[in-house]
Amino acid sequence: MLYTGGAHPELAEEIAGHLRVTLGETNMRQFANGEMHCRYGESIRGADVFIIQTHGGMPVNDALMQQLIMIDAAKRASAKRITAVCPYYGYSRQDRKAEGREPITAKLVADMLTVAGADRVVSVDLHTGQIQGFFDQPVDHLTALPILIECCKTAGDVDDLVIVSPDAGGVKAAKRFANHLGADLAFVNKIRPKGVANTVEASNVIGNVAGKRCILLDDMIDTAGTIVAAAELLKAEGATEVWAMATHGVLSDPAIERLKNSVIEKVVITNTLPLPSEKQIDKIEVLSIASLVADAIHAVFEDQSVSEIFGGENQK
Known part of the structure; x- marks a missing residue:
């Protein structure tokens, strides 16, 4: 049985369509003081319940709290097994203590999902696999890389293509991407000013990009500061064309304005997060991950190997 919160119902409907099932009713409502309430519209006793909720499309805390409430309600309604499907996992960047007296919020979110009653979690391209x-x-840690790779293959000749990681941390994923395409690899050395969030300075490029078409690959685009700074540096180093590709289009302000005015010619993201109409610009192309998530849900439901179904390509 499939259910969804209010964060991204369009994606949940698409996933349900691939599985040829109907989304159930959660009857989610909000009280005057902001508290949320859920009551399933049918018996779920003994059912295999999948609760789809990406942690975005609304304030991340609201999206997360909705999912926790739905999981708790399912647990108390005697569901046999509860799987939390989180296409985008909130707080994934807070996965370690970079300085003293900081939280590890990605761990806190994991604890909350567990305590609420989730028996299993499905997510796409966590910020770090260690989560x-x-x-x-x-x-089940899925990756959208095959979808992005297919997009590159259909976009034209890959002979002069260079896959570029916007920082050293993303080199491993960029290398996998480049190997599948038979493309060259490069990365941008970046500096984050200490104590300043969402600010980045690109310093130099490691690798040859002169006269090449470059694709900047990252797991997410938030304020677009990193990706835009890297694109400008690639252009200065002689790149003929720059694209940006990412699984998660968080696109917090001022991302859209930055992308619109940047040297980046095309931005490719997936629909792990909804893209509101006011953020839809000609540069942005959205690919669907619904079939990927649907296949994973089907494998979990049938107690089959997720990695075998995907041939090892769609799971990390």
């Missing part, structure tokens, strides 16, 4: 270790139950 899987924050859970004591199974985590």
Whole structure:
């Protein structure tokens, strides 16, 4: 049985369509003081329940709280197994203590999902794969790379293509991407000013990009500061064309304005997060991950190997 909160119902409907099932009713409502309430519209006793909720499309705390409430309601309604499907996992960037007296909020979110009653978690392109270790139950960590790779293959000749990681931390994913396409690899050395959030300075490019078409690959685009700074540096180093590709289009302000005015010619993201109409610009192309998530849900439901179904390509 499939259910969704209010964060991204369009994606949940698409996933349900691939699975040929109907989304159930959660009857989610909000009280005058902002508290939320959920009551399932049918019996879920003994059912295999999948609760789809991306942590965005509304304030991230509201999206997360909705999912926790739906999980708790399912647990108390005697569901046999509860799987939290989080296409975008909130707080994933707070996965370690970079300085003293800081929280590890990605671990806190894992604990809350567990305590609420989730028996399993499905997510797409976690900020770091180590977040899987924050859970004591199974985590199916899917990747959208095959979808992005296919987009590159259909976009034209890849002979002069260079896959560029906007920082050293993303080199591993960029290398996998480049190997699939038979493309060259480069990365941008970046500096984050200490104590200043969402600010980045690109300093130099490691690798040859002169006369090449470059694709900047990242797991997410938030304020677009990193990706725009990297694109400007690539152009200065002689790149003929720059695209940006990412799984998660968070696109917090002032991302759209930055992308619109940047040297980036095309931005490719997936629909793990909704893209409101006011953020839809000609540069942005959205690819669907619904079939990917639907296949994972089907494998979990049938107690089949997720990695075998995807041939190891869609799971990390």
